[in-house]
Every structure is written in C-alpha cells, then in structure tokens.
Amino acid sequence: MNNFQYSRATDVTDAIRLLAANPGARLIAGGTNLIDLMKENVERPSRLIDISRLPLRKFEETADGGLRIGALVPNSDLAYHPLIEQRYPLLASAILAGASAQLRNMASVGGNLMQRTRCAYFYDTATPCNKRNPGSGCSALDGLNRNHAILGTSASCIATNPSDMSVALAALNALVHIAGPAGERVIALTDFHRLPGDAPHVDTNLGAGEIITAIELPSRGFAQNYSYLKIRDRLSYAFALISVAAALDLNGNAIREARLALGGVAHKPWRSLEAEAALRGKAATPDHFSHAADLLLQGATARAHNGFKIELARRAIVRTLTQAADATPQSQSHKKIA
Amino acid sequence: MNAYVGTPTSRVDGRAKVTGAAKYAGEFPADGLVHGFIVEATIPRGRIARLDTSAALKVNGVLDVLTHANRPPLAGNDEAWKDEVAPEKGSPFRPLYDDTIKFSGQPIALVVAEDWETAKFAATLVRVEYKPSSFATDLEGERSSAAEMDKPLKPRGNAAAALARAAVRHEADYVIPTEHHNPMELFATTAVWDGGGKLTVYDKTQGVQNVHKFLCAVFGKKPDDIRVVSPYVGGAFGSGLRPQHQVVLATLAALALKRSVRVVLTRQQMYGLGYRPMTIERVGLGAKSDGTLDAVTHEAIAITSRYEDFARNDTGWAEQLYKSPNSRFSHKLVHLDVATPCDMRAPGAASGVCALECAMDELAVALKLDPIELRLNCYSDRDQSENLPYTSKQLRECYARGAEAFGWSRRNPAPRSMHDNHELVGWGMATGVWEALQMPVAVRIALTSNGHAEVSCAASDIGTGTYTVVAQVAADALGLPIENISVRLADSTLPQAPVEGGSWMAASSAHAVLAAAEEVRKELLSLAGKMPGSPLANAELADTVLIDGNIAGISDHSRAVSIADAMRHGNIERIAKEKLNHFDEDKKHARNTHSAVFAEVKIDEQLGVIRVTRIVSAVAAGRILNTKTGRSQIMGGVVWGIGMALHEETVMDHRFGRIMNANIAEYHIPVNADVHDIDVIFVDEPDAHINKLGVKGLGEIGIVGVPAAIANAVYHATGKRIRRFPITLDKLLG
Numbered sequence A: 001m002n003n004f005q006y007s008r009a010t011d012v013t014d015a016i017r018l019l020a021a022n023p024g025a026r027l028i029a030g031g032t033n034l035i036d037l038m039k040e041n042v043e044r045p046s047r048l049i050d051i052s053r054l055p056l057r058k059f060e061e062t063a064d065g066g067l068r069i070g071a072l073v074p075n076s077d078l079a080y081h082p083l084i085e086q087r088y089p090l091l092a093s094a095i096l097a098g099a100s101a102q103l104r105n106m107a108s109v110g111g112n113l114m115q116r117t118r119c120a121y122f123y124d125t126a127t128p129c130n131k132r133n134p135g136s137g138c139s140a141l142d143g144l145n146r147n148h149a150i151l152g153t154s155a156s157c158i159a160t161n162p163s164d165m166s167v168a169l170a171a172l173n174a175l176v177h178i179a180g181p182a183g184e185r186v187i188a189l190t191d192f193h194r195l196p197g198d199a200p201h202v203d204t205n206l207g208a209g210e211i212i213t214a215i216e217l218p219s220r221g222f223a224q225n226y227s228y229l230k231i232r233d234r235l236s237y238a239f240a241l242i243s244v245a246a247a248l249d250l251n252g253n254a255i256r257e258a259r260l261a262l263g264g265v266a267h268k269p270w271r272s273l274e275a276e277a278a279l280r281g282k283a284a285t286p287d288h289f290s291h292a293a294d295l296l297l298q299g300a301t302a303r304a305h306n307g308f309k310i311e312l313a314r315r316a317i318v319r320t321l322t323q324a325a326d327a328t329p330q331s332q333s334h335k336k337i338a
Numbered sequence B: 001m002n003a004y005v006g007t008p009t010s011r012v013d014g015r016a017k018v019t020g021a022a023k024y025a026g027e028f029p030a031d032g033l034v035h036g037f038i039v040e041a042t043i044p045r046g047r048i049a050r051l052d053t054s055a056a057l058k059v060n061g062v063l064d065v066l067t068h069a070n071r072p073p074l075a076g077n078d079e080a081w082k083d084e085v086a087p088e089k090g091s092p093f094r095p096l097y098d099d100t101i102k103f104s105g106q107p108i109a110l111v112v113a114e115d116w117e118t119a120k121f122a123a124t125l126v127r128v129e130y131k132p133s134s135f136a137t138d139l140e141g142e143r144s145s146a147a148e149m150d151k152p153l154k155p156r157g158n159a160a161a162a163l164a165r166a167a168v169r170h171e172a173d174y175v176i177p178t179e180h181h182n183p184m185e186l187f188a189t190t191a192v193w194d195g196g197g198k199l200t201v202y203d204k205t206q207g208v209q210n211v212h213k214f215l216c217a218v219f220g221k222k223p224d225d226i227r228v229v230s231p232y233v234g235g236a237f238g239s240g241l242r243p244q245h246q247v248v249l250a251t252l253a254a255l256a257l258k259r260s261v262r263v264v265l266t267r268q269q270m271y272g273l274g275y276r277p278m279t280i281e282r283v284g285l286g287a288k289s290d291g292t293l294d295a296v297t298h299e300a301i302a303i304t305s306r307y308e309d310f311a312r313n314d315t316g317w318a319e320q321l322y323k324s325p326n327s328r329f330s331h332k333l334v335h336l337d338v339a340t341p342c343d344m345r346a347p348g349a350a351s352g353v354c355a356l357e358c359a360m361d362e363l364a365v366a367l368k369l370d371p372i373e374l375r376l377n378c379y380s381d382r383d384q385s386e387n388l389p390y391t392s393k394q395l396r397e398c399y400a401r402g403a404e405a406f407g408w409s410r411r412n413p414a415p416r417s418m419h420d421n422h423e424l425v426g427w428g429m430a431t432g433v434w435e436a437l438q439m440p441v442a443v444r445i446a447l448t449s450n451g452h453a454e455v456s457c458a459a460s461d462i463g464t465g466t467y468t469v470v471a472q473v474a475a476d477a478l479g480l481p482i483e484n485i486s487v488r489l490a491d492s493t494l495p496q497a498p499v500e501g502g503s504w505m506a507a508s509s510a511h512a513v514l515a516a517a518e519e520v521r522k523e524l525l526s527l528a529g530k531m532p533g534s535p536l537a538n539a540e541l542a543d544t545v546l547i548d549g550n551i552a553g554i555s556d557h558s559r560a561v562s563i564a565d566a567m568r569h570g571n572i573e574r575i576a577k578e579k580l581n582h583f584d585e586d587k588k589h590a591r592n593t594h595s596a597v598f599a600e601v602k603i604d605e606q607l608g609v610i611r612v613t614r615i616v617s618a619v620a621a622g623r624i625l626n627t628k629t630g631r632s633q634i635m636g637g638v639v640w641g642i643g644m645a646l647h648e649e650t651v652m653d654h655r656f657g658r659i660m661n662a663n664i665a666e667y668h669i670p671v672n673a674d675v676h677d678i679d680v681i682f683v684d685e686p687d688a689h690i691n692k693l694g695v696k697g698l699g700e701i702g703i704v705g706v707p708a709a710i711a712n713a714v715y716h717a718t719g720k721r722i723r724r725f726p727i728t729l730d731k732l733l734g
C-alpha cells in the first residue's frame, strides 16, 4: 500500500474540482474494492477523495414513472428498498446474489458499477497484465483462464466484469447519470462499460474527472416475469462463472418483450438485441429460449480452460428464461436452483 | 467419579473468547512496540542480485530493514533449524539466511517501523533484482522424476501377480490438489524485549516448547533467555506445528533493535507457509469373484520442496481396513521449487483414504456389490502390516449405526436412479481411519486448601478444547466442581508437552492430569491418615478417591476427610505435584479410530450445481471425553471434507511458479449455503487396552472419508466418476 493524501469532498462540484486538481486521485465510496486493490499495490492513488458523505443517497421517482437512485445508496439499501422489491425485483435479486451481507452494506451503487475485474493476474503485480500495466502482456491468454471471458474479448485482455448488479441494470435499460468538468450527462448502462479492445486498462466510458451521481431505472420493471440466476463455484459468496438476468413481458404464453443479459462472460454485461427480438411475439417455450441463447452467444470463443462456459451459459439462459416465464424466480436465500 | 468426563461440558474458555478477553499472539501489548512487515520473493528459484533498501529506509518512521546482508547472527547448522516436527531428511528453510531463493513467497527482507502501516508502505519501496534460475513447480509435468521414499511400508505377498490375475480389477489415479489451511487467525508473533537479551515471545503456534527449543538453537540462546507463550490459537490445523517465518523474523528484529517487535503475516503471505501437498494417488484393487480382496496396491506421488523431504502415510491405510493377502505400497516424492509442505488435518489419510475409498466404491460397482457389503466382506480385525489386533475397533458398528441413521437400505444402487424433482440424488459412503496416538505430557496440579486447583501444562489448545477436557478430567480426579479448576496452558515454562497435533493431546493430557492428581491424592492421604481418629488411618492409596471436596474410601464414601481439614491439620496451604503421564508399553495392539461417513448430494445436472444435503458421520473413537466439543470437532472435519470434495484448491501458474488464488475470496472453502445437515454419531467403543480412560482423540478422524463419500455420492447421482479433486461443475459438465 502506498502513502496517499486524503480529502473529503464537500459536494459533487468539490469532488469534481478535487479530481481535476489531483491527477492520480481516486474517489472512494464504500472502499470495498478500492482498498483491496490498494493493499495489493494494484491501485496506488496519490489522493483519496472521500465522497461517502455526499448527499447522493436519495430514491426519487422520475416524471415518466421511473426511479432515480443516488450513487451512494448502499447495495443492501437498494436491494431491500420497497420500491425496488415491488417494481424491480430483478435488480434486488441480482444485488443479493453478489458478495456478502457485510460487503453489500458497505458497497455503493457507483462503486459497484466501477468495480474492477477479479482476474488473478490483474491482482498479482509480479505478473504481466495489460489492464494493470498497459503493454506488459496478458498472462491470462495462455494461463489460468477458467474464469475468463468468452465474448467480446481481444488479444490484449480476456477479463470479465464481476458485477452482478450491472447485469440486471443492463437488462432493465438503466441509465447512468454523470457529472464532470463539462457538466452533466446521461449514458445508457449498456454503453457505460467498454470492451477491452487494445486499451484494456480503460474499463468504462467515464471520462477523466467525472463522477457517477445516480442511476436511473425506466418505468418498466418486469416485476411479474423475471429471474436472476448466478452459477458459481460454491453456493454463495463467489463471483459468477455465468449469470443471467432475464425479464419477460408475457401475454398468456406469448412473449411481448424479452430482456436478457449475461454476466461473467465479457468485459461488460452482455446483451444482444437480436436475441431479444427473436423472442418477441414467440411462445415462451424451451425451443425459443434455446434459439435466443444461441443468438446471444453468437461468436463466443474459449481459451484453454473456459470452454465449459459456453455450454453452461446456453443452459443457464434457457433455465433462467424458464424461471422467468413460470414466475418462479431464482431465490437468492434458498440456494436450490428452481 | 465421572461428573464431567463424557458430558457435553461447555468450553471453559468460551466466555473469554467471545468477549475478546482471550488474547492472541498479535494482540499482546508491549512498551515501545514496533512492527515488522515482510518483503517476499516473487520468483521461485534463483538468487538475490541486488536488494536496495535505501528508499524504504528514508521513510519517516522506518527503523531498519533487515536482510540476509545485515541481519544478526543465525545458526549455520541444520540441526539448530530442525524443530520437533521437521522432516528427517533435508535442510530446513532459514529466513533471511542468504541470497538464495527457494520458493516464490519466501521472505527476503523485514521492514521494521514505528507502525504497521508505515512498515507495509516502506516494504513496497524495497527494490529487488534477481538472478533467476530455471525452475519447476508442476507435479504432473515432473511426475517422471518421482523418487521412492527411503522407508516404504513392507509389502505382503505378491500384489502385482495377484492384481494381474484378479477376477475383477480396478486401477486408477486420483488427484488431490494442493490445499492451504487458512486458519482464521493470521500467523503472528509479538516478541517482547525484556532487557538483557531476554525475550518473551507470544507466538501463534501449536507447540510453545517446540518454538522455544528452536529459537534457543537458532539464536544461540540459553533456555532462560526466551519464554514462548501462546494461550489461544485461532485455528492452525497443522500449519502451526513448525515454527513459522514470523517467529524467526520477530525474534531476529527484537534482538537487532533491542526492542519489542510484532510481525503479523497478511492472508496472502500465509500462502508462503506449508500446505497439504498435491498428490497423485494411484490405487489398484484386485478382487476374487466372491467379492473379497486379493490385492491392494497404492502408490502416492506427492510434492515436496527441493530442500526437505516431507511425506506422510498416504498409502498404508488399506492395511488397517481391508483384508487382502497381497499388498504393496509406495510413496514417491517430486522435488519442486516450492515451500516444504506440512501437516494439514489428517495428513496423509485425508488424501490417501480419499483415493482408497473412491477406488473401493468403483470396485463395489464392478462387483455389483453394495459398497458396505464389500467393506464387510474384507473387514479386517487386524492391522495387517503388523499383524496385530486392535485395542478396540467398532467400525462394524459405525457402518450399521451410520447406515441406519442415513436410511441407506432405501438406496437404489443404480446410478442416476434417484431424483428429487429435477435434481439427481446420490448417496455415497466411505470409511475413515486415523491413528490413536499418545505422547509424553506432564501436568502440574496445585491444590489449595480452599478446594481450588490450578492445572498447568505447556500443551496448546488450538481451538480443539484442551482447556476444557483438562478441566473436566481434573475436576473428576480431584473431586471438585469444575468452576474450582483453573487451567493454564501453552507457556514454555510449564510442564512438558509436545506439539498439539496428530489427535494425541486429549488422551495424553488427560492421563497426565490423572497421574498428577494421583500424586496429590497420595499427599492428601498421608496427611489425612495422620489425623487423630482418621477414618483413613490404614487406607491404601488404591482404596481412596477424591470426591465432593473429600478424600474418601473408594467403596465407602462416608469414610472421608475433607481436603480442607487434611491440609489444615498438616499445616499446609498448597499441594503442588507435577507428573509425567505413563502409558504401559503395548506392542501387542494396533491403535486406531474409525468412522463410516454417508453423504447425500443433490445435483442439478444441466448446470452442474452440487448441493451436499446430508452427511452422517458415525465415529468410533473410544471414550468421548466431551460430547459437545467432540461433536464440534467432527462437524468441523465434515465441513472441511465438503470443501476438499467440492471447493478447495491452491492454484498455481507454473510459468511463474506463483500461487494465483492466495486469498480467501478466490481460494474457496464451504460457506453456510454449502453446508446442510450434519449428523454426528459416537459409537460406543469401550477400550480396556489403550489407556486408563479408554480415550483415543478426535482431531483428525472427522475429515477422513468425507471427500470420498461425497465423490461416491456424485457418481451415484450422475454416473460420472470425477477423480480429480475438487469436483467443480466444469468437470461434471465435461
């Protein structure tokens, strides 16, 4: 861990000013990811700008029936908020599938979106890693890559984004509110995270000096037919090998609209509008689910140890869609898979 | 006599632990305490070409950076570094001794600073250049270089021929990965500078006297110069048997700086210590068509370091369990550029019996026999390697009681035949076996006339319950309420004890308590006998007991003198007696504990998700001193067995020779969601031979057999044999 300066931001403008004035500074919210990375010498910020006390903890209903959630709302508060439980249970479920109760109490919405990959080489400063040390090489390509990406990879990085919350947010067409030196802007969550390309050290499209102030959920929450299924190496408290967020709008057994996002497979939550379009107007049957899975997984490629993920993802997609269609969403407390 | 022994007495140290009153090695305060942080090698083999500490030394608050180049003297002979548990063959690792790198994660410098954070920061500024050498860390890649250990178990008959002619034969490799202990408490030492070159060393260890002797030898100190104390240990499971890096480095720094120094390892650094070695277990079983065994072969190929030969008994367990006229065993080692492995709960057996019991299950399938029936067919009443009967062996009863509690008779033997909705259900079983060892231990009892006694011994309580069983046995032997007994443990100045391990401490310490209590009783009898009109005037020692605060006739408790009266009359306040335990030498019996483990798994086959929904473990381990702490021991072992079956694996990248999951987010152990019903049954096992109390010990037996029972259940559920542990879902999907 390096020595660093510490400042507490007084408001969002102050945070932005501090960021601009201190290259090498990092925002700190819950600290559950950043501090770990600092202890491993992966992050060596010159200054920590503490935003944890900024007034970004509100839930506000938006004019068009959606919900705006402050960037510092703790993950647990978000998951257990009555409006989320009632209108966006997919999001609640995804959050509760992640980490542990203690971590969720500390973790913030903004920090969750910004959490970095769990690639073991990224964490080990004694090994090459393009994401940590651009140009040094990717140790995972020909190394231990069982947990790595099967979609949207590049020759410089095959890391995955570890967030569960983001997968549900992607499926729900959430928006990210950002403030920065040039003012405020809003981008779709699906455009927030990047693919690695030849710049894997850049995780997101958040610009220098920008800060996430809120996320926004559109009105449609798919509260009737949804499920979040997370497959991992133990039944709780492990990152996803594969996770699936599925949401359906059904008319009887006919699909009016489908949303489908995958976690654990790429550098960002993975969606395919083509796969979702293919379900529109179709009956909610395993065959159609299967076809959608194929479309969603189009172009999936494996390295030496993660080939199983392709077939596992296919099956998990079908299962999750089935759970959603049957209105028997995966329980995150009873770990038996329905 | 037995008010406490055999009862579910709550831990006498429970309150201290949950209230935080119990202090651990890294918590002892000291005036002027400073902190050390270890810098580790990042390559597995080579030399340190340059070690530049100048930037670290410039940091405000840094006091010193110790390296091989500037350290105080350390012993230069292997004997000094060979602790009580060191492998016979080899040259133990010496932290900061010279510029050689033997494994990645090896300590190469210690930054000492006024506070831990500063030391940790400054450690990042130490610049190291290496002269790397070529290295190897991959057991499977180096399998061909495996060399037979010096002392293989003796073969019986001609196993190769018998295997070749067997009517039904099963041969396979089972692969057990490297596993780390991950005790909750981090390794820590607080070396308190007492002045004049003397130190009190608070260390996380399983053996204070082992550490004491080691430190005296390594630092050339007299026994009185160093005292080692370790009252509470937050789990160790074998990782604390040998003195670890931090105790050497804290002591070294304290002597260098003439100040008190604390060194606490990080979780990541704990992966630079010992571990359960990755082992390829090759088992061959040959059966006659009548379903009896004719041949057993078991070869283990295990990892060790280049500098020490660590090996445990992986392969011999069939000699105890299964009758076979022919057997052959061998243990081979592959020397790699890694740290020396060490004991980890049921060392040898956890891995070897796992393989043997999976193989027995495969043989049962090939023979179309129920797995219990096969085991009963070749049930051995003798330890075949020594051709000895057991002091006691109620394994048959374990099978029966376990099967009954589990509902085994309702098992449909066909794989994939049992379902619970969309989940496949699998039922598997396995046998467990461990040794019942006992070691020399001495105990001192100081009885005061108010009927209180202090019982002291250098033995450690690593969470197993030694404080509690010592108190129970003492309370019974002294005839006092348990509240009147205080127990002091784990101080090197207390009466002799070996390291706490091997499941030997309960029996060993209990009998030391009995021996010392008898000395106390002898003294009381001589005092009581001299009292005018004493009812015990002519009583023999053997005819007396201590009961309800009295010394009394064994058959007539009313012939009694109160302890208080006897001592008052003798005009003494305190009787203090120290005595070494004594076990009659018995070369006519083998001594083992046994278990039968039954597992139920439910598997979502499409997704490969495994749930272990039920475990029944029926254990025969002589008399159970404390059914509550005993049950906890077994449950802990079972949970660990679940981890061994499904989760645990230390993953190394052999291109770098580095462990890539050196943290407990990525090194998986079972969490609550992975653990369902665990039913522990203690089978009655009276044992008149082993020792006075008939006690055997429970520390290891709980884990043995569990991984195999689960693997066998997975087979029963799915029809798939996974022989490479842990059984992760990708293997099930593949």
Ligand SMILES: Cc1cc2nc3c(=O)[nH]c(=O)nc-3n(C[C@H](O)[C@H](O)[C@H](O)COP(=O)(O)OP(=O)(O)OC[C@H]3O[C@@H](n4cnc5c(N)ncnc54)[C@H](O)[C@@H]3O)c2cc1C
Pocket: A026, A027, A028, A029, A030, A031, A032, A033, A034, A035, A036, A051, A071, A075, A097, A098, A099, A100, A103, A106, A107, A108, A109, A110, A111, A112, A113, A114, A115, A162, A163, A164, A165, A210, A211, A212, A213, A237, A238, A239, A240, B665
């Ligand atoms: C053992 C363990 C297991 C875990 N398991 C899971 C899991 O299964 N699933 C899962 O999804 N997550 C998991 N997590 C990750 C956890 O969800 C994240 O650590 C957490 O969400 C981060 O939030 P935080 O507020 O603590 O972020 P911090 O650590 O404070 O910050 C993380 C990053 O976000 C930046 N940041 C924070 N707030 C903002 C903002 N408002 N605007 C811009 N940048 C910001 C920081 O600068 C920093 O770079 C796990 C974590 C641990 C330690």
Ligand code: SF4
Pocket: A117, A119, A120, A121, A122, A128, A129, A130, A131, A132, A137, A138, A139, A140, A141, A156, A157, A158, A159, A200
């Ligand atoms: S996959 Fe990405 S994060 Fe992992 S080693 Fe390669 S570049 Fe680094």
